[in-house]
Amino acid sequence: MTDKSQAALSNLRVLDLTQVLSGPFCTQMLSDMGAEVIKLEGPQGDVSREMPPFRPGEDSVYYLSINRNKQSIVVDMKTEQGLDLVRKLALTSDVVVENFRPGVCERLGLSATALRAQKPSLIWCSISGFGQTGPYRDKPAYDIIVQALSGGMSLTGARDGVSVRAGIPIADLTAGMYAAFAIVSALHRRERTGQGDVIDISMLDCQAAMLCYQAAFYLNSGVVPGHQGREHDGIATYGTFAAADGIEVVIAAVTERMWATLCEILGCPELIKDARFVTAEDRKINRAALIPILQQRFLLESAEEWMKRCDRKGVPAGIVNKLDRVMADPQITHRGMIVELAGKDDQHARVIGDPIFFQEAKRPTLQYPPASGEHTVTVLKDVLGLEESEIQGLIASGAVRARR
Numbered sequence: 562m563t564d565k566s567q568a569a570l571s572n573l574r575v576l577d578l579t580q581v582l583s584g585p586f587c588t589q590m591l592s593d594m595g596a597e598v599i600k601l602e603g604p605q606g607d608v609s610r611e612m613p614p615f616r617p618g619e620d621s622v623y624y625l626s627i628n629r630n631k632q633s634i635v636v637d638m639k640t641e642q643g644l645d646l647v648r649k650l651a652l653t654s655d656v657v658v659e660n661f662r663p664g665v666c667e668r669l670g671l672s673a674t675a676l677r678a679q680k681p682s683l684i685w686c687s688i689s690g691f692g693q694t695g696p697y698r699d700k701p702a703y704d705i706i707v708q709a710l711s712g713g714m715s716l717t718g719a720r721d722g723v724s725v726r727a728g729i730p731i732a733d734l735t736a737g738m739y740a741a742f743a744i745v746s747a748l749h750r751r752e753r754t755g756q757g758d759v760i761d762i763s764m765l766d767c768q769a770a771m772l773c774y775q776a777a778f779y780l781n782s783g784v785v786p787g788h789q790g791r792e793h794d795g796i797a798t799y800g801t802f803a804a805a806d807g808i809e810v811v812i813a814a815v816t817e818r819m820w821a822t823l824c825e826i827l828g829c830p831e832l833i834k835d836a837r838f839v840t841a842e843d844r845k846i847n848r849a850a851l852i853p854i855l856q857q858r859f860l861l862e863s864a865e866e867w868m869k870r871c872d873r874k875g876v877p878a879g880i881v882n883k884l885d886r887v888m889a890d891p892q893i894t895h896r897g898m899i900v901e902l903a904g905k906d907d908q909h910a911r912v913i914g915d916p917i918f919f920q921e922a923k924r925p926t927l928q929y930p931p932a933s934g935e936h937t938v939t940v941l942k943d944v945l946g947l948e949e950s951e952i953q954g955l956i957a958s959g960a961v962r963a964r965r
Contacts, residue, residue, distance in 0.1 A: 567923035568595020573748070574944075575599070576654040577631065578647075580607040582704075582730060583688050583764065584660035585627040586737030591656075591744065592630035593915040595925050599650060599940055600631040603638065604962055606933040618908055625910045625930050629902055633931035634940045635962040638669055642960035647671060649945055652680050656744055660688040663698050673759050684747045684757040688740050692763035702764055707732035711768030716775060720790040735771055736764040797844040798823060801881060802856050808864035809881035812871070817841070819876050826870045827858040904929030937963035 565571055573596040577588040580602070592598040600607075612623035634650075637643040648671065651657050657676070659666060666672065666687075673685035687693060690702020705726050708714045713731070714724040740762045747758045769776070775786055786794070793799035798814035814823045820841075824832045832838050832854065837847040844851055859867065864880050871878035882890065888899060900914040908929055915924060941947045941961070955961045 565595050565925040568925050569919060569922040570594040570596040570745075573597065573656070574654045575656045575658060576601060576647075576650050578657065578659040578661070578666075579688065580660070581609050582627065582733040583736040583740070584658055585609070586734055587686075587688065587740040587744075588631065588658055589627050589629060590737065590741040590915075593924060593927075594917070595923075596656075598631040599654070599936075599944070600628065600633045600931065601647065601650065602633060602635050602933055604635060604959075606635070610933065617910065619932060620930065622910065622912075625902065626912045628930035629912070630925065630928045631931055632936035632940055633933055634937045635934035636937075637960055637962075638671070640958070640960045642955060642958060644670055646941075646945070646955070646960065648676065650940070651676050651683065653944055654683070655748070656684045656686065658686045658688070658740065658744070662701075663687075663689050663693045677757060677759070680757070682751055682755060682757045684744060684751065684760070686740050686744055686747075686760040686762065688736050688762045688764070690764050692766060693761045697765070704730040704732040704764075707764045707768055711765055712772055712776075713768055716786060716789050718788040718790070720788050720792070722788065722790075724788065731771070732764045732768050735767045736762055739767045739770075792848075795845060796841065797848045797851055798855075800852070802859040804859050804864035804867055805861060806863040806865075810859060810864050810867050811879045811881060813877040815877075820844070822874045823871075823876050826867075826874055826876060827855065828861075829854070829858055900927055902927055902929045932964050934962045934964040937961050 570591055573591070575588055575591055575596050575598045577584065577598050577600045579585055579588060585600075585607070588596075588598050588600070607624060607628070609624040609627070610620045612621040615622040617625075636646055638647055651671075657673075673683075673687075677683050677685065689698075690707060691697035691700055708726045708731065709724075711732070714726055717727060718725045740760065743760045743762060747760060751757055779785060791801035796813075796815055798812060798820055801809050801811050804810050812823065814820050817840075821833050824830050832851075836843075838844045838851055862870075868878055868880060880886070887893060893899065896916075896918075898914050898916065900912060902908075902910045902912060904910075910929070914927070917924075937956075938952055941952050941955070942949075947955075952961075952963075956963055
């Protein structure tokens with residue numbers, strides 16, 4: 562077992578008031594780096610515990626995929642005793658992360674301003690759909706809504722088809738990633754100044770930032786881009802082709818050398834000197850003539866065969882893997898990206914692991930995601946220093962719930 566004290570974020574305590582995806586993904590990133598994460602849930606628990614479609618045991622795979630390495634404490638924040646416990650836990654923590662709708666924490670009596678008045682070094686991070694300010698502040702947000710509003714969906718889909726959302730919940734995930742980065746940045750500033758901060762992360766802002774060069778192209782040209790499909794606006798030989806076995810191959814022949822080599826691999830060297838395709842600009846202009854020719858050549862061999870030939874000759878290529886192939890991919894397995902979590906009572910779950918590797922800092926041994934209220938007694942005793950009689954009194958009052 563790896564000593565957690567050797568991890569990059571050891572000695573960091575995070576109070577996690579989040580649920581579902583964006584917040585838990587953020588705090589799991591921190592816990593993977595060694596932070597102590599106390600996941601505080603209401604009596605109903607994190608709703609992701611019930612998420613369909615797969616539920617191998619007590620909790621859903623959805624929940625298991627984003628809550629490893631955490632401790633769970635159940636507190637009823639609608640009781641004054643429960644709310645007082647949350648304040649005390651916040652003041653013993655370095656970071657508080659929440660993803661309630663804007664204004665909810667204040668209505669509960671849990672104010673970042675008030676807590677930081679007592680502990681200026683506290684870092685408070687709020688993740689929401691549209692941020693703590695602005696005309697959309699109170700608008701409900703789900704990943705697909707944010708993908709649509711951000712413009713990302715308008716770029717995604719076949720060129721002659723309808724807009725589609727990304728196959729993964731990128732609005733939630735990128736908000737979690739930006740939040741984790743912001744927290745680590747605030748911690749670095751605190752090292753210099755001793756002061757914490759209040760961080761406001763908007764899913765919509767994050768998705769707008771991810772527009773990157775597409776946004777810059779529009780802002781500097783006024784041209785509104787459409788669906789990007791399986792191709793590239795500027796490079797004709799940057800796209801997807803079906804092979805003889807029906808598996809698709811992606812080619813990224815972005816230089817003249819790669820173009821010439823691709824022609825040789827495909828057995829059509831005459832295209833190199835074809836006046837329609839001599840330069841990259843020629844190939845872009847005459848894309849409609851070029852693509853069908855290349856597609857017919859790709860239909861002559863299997864995807865694996867094309868991959869072997871491209872790899873040998875240095876032409877960037879990849880198979881459009883479905884998840885069964887990804888999980889068996891030799892590079893993915895070599896890097897240890899599939900991990901098995903083992904819990905009590907023969908609990909097991911296979912999930913995607915942490916992609917960050919350090920040469921010297923260690924990563925803690927991965928722990929199975931906690932059951933609801935599994936660590937209530939431990940946290941109250943070890944973090945807040947409560948006596949057994951006090952803990953039992955809180956349980957009896959309903960302010961907290963402990964797993965039997």
